Amino acid sequence: MISLREAVWSLKGSWLLLQNRPEGLSWFDLSLGGFWRSFGAILFILPLFWVSSLAEQKLILMESDMTAEGLAATNFWVSRFLALGLDWIALPLLLAALAGPIGISQGYAPFIAVRNWTSLLIAAPYALIGLFYLSGMISSGFTVLFWMTILIAALWYRFVVARITLRCGVGLAIGIVVLDFLLSLFIQEMSGRLLG
Numbered sequence: 001m002i003s004l005r006e007a008v009w010s011l012k013g014s015w016l017l018l019q020n021r022p023e024g025l026s027w028f029d030l031s032l033g034g035f036w037r038s039f040g041a042i043l044f045i046l047p048l049f050w051v052s053s054l055a056e057q058k059l060i061l062m063e064s065d066m067t068a069e070g071l072a073a074t075n076f077w078v079s080r081f082l083a084l085g086l087d088w089i090a091l092p093l094l095l096a097a098l099a100g101p102i103g104i105s106q107g108y109a110p111f112i113a114v115r116n117w118t119s120l121l122i123a124a125p126y127a128l129i130g131l132f133y134l135s136g137m138i139s140s141g142f143t144v145l146f147w148m149t150i151l152i153a154a155l156w157y158r159f160v161v162a163r164i165t166l167r168c169g170v171g172l173a174i175g176i177v178v179l180d181f182l183l184s185l186f187i188q189e190m191s192g193r194l195l196g
Contacts, residue, residue: 002040010041010117017114018121018157022164028117030110038116042088045119048127053080055130055143062140083191090187091115091180107166114165115158122154155181 009027016024028034057076060066092112099108126147133143155177162173 002037002043006034006037007041007044010038011120013114014118014121017118017161017164020160020164025110025114025164028110028114030113032109035109035113038113039088041116041120042084045084045123048120048123049080049084051127051134052123052130053077055133056080058134059140059143079191079194082194083188086187086191087184088116090183094179094183095176102172104166104168104172107168111162111165114161118157118161122150122157125150125153 006029010029013024013027016027029037053076060076061068095104095108095112099105104111129138129143129146129150132138133140138146158177158180159173162168162176163170166173166176
């Protein structure tokens with residue numbers, strides 16, 4: 001079970017890593033227990049993901065010919081939450097198999113723990129923009145623009161996390177970020193097709 005103190009410390013570490021400060025690692029529990037507990041960070045992400053998905057649903061309805069009934073028929077919510085769950089475990093499972101061959105066995109568990117916790121700082125701005133859109137404060141166009149900007153920042157953040165946590169070269173860090181991104185796209189596409 002995640003304690004409030006562990007969550008707060010992990011967020012502090014996440015914030016420091018966002019500033020490209022390696023001392024942020026000292027705020028995380030990088031033990032094996034900390035690795036397993038970090039998967040519980042998804043409980044903090046779920047409300048943020050729900051808000052972002054509500055905004056995405058509204059965006060689809062506003063910018064396409066699809067009706068609310070048509071969108072409901074595509075199993076929108078099931079596919080979104082299925083994609084989140086699969087995405088949450090896919091990279092850890094894949095990297096567990098690849099850790100030895102690519103030389104990250106020692107840093108694997110700390111990297112996944114830090115990746116899980118830093119996902120909160122990535123989910124939060126998506127949800128904030130989603131709230132602005134849902135409340136009518138910004139248009140569909142600005143919502144998409146802001147989300148794309150956040151995506152670029154998130155990819156950079158993932159790169160920083162990989163470099164600092166794994167103490168690896170630029171090429172390997174970029175490779176892990178690209179793998180993570182492509183895996184996420186594949187999972188979203190497949191979950192949408194399976195249930196759509």
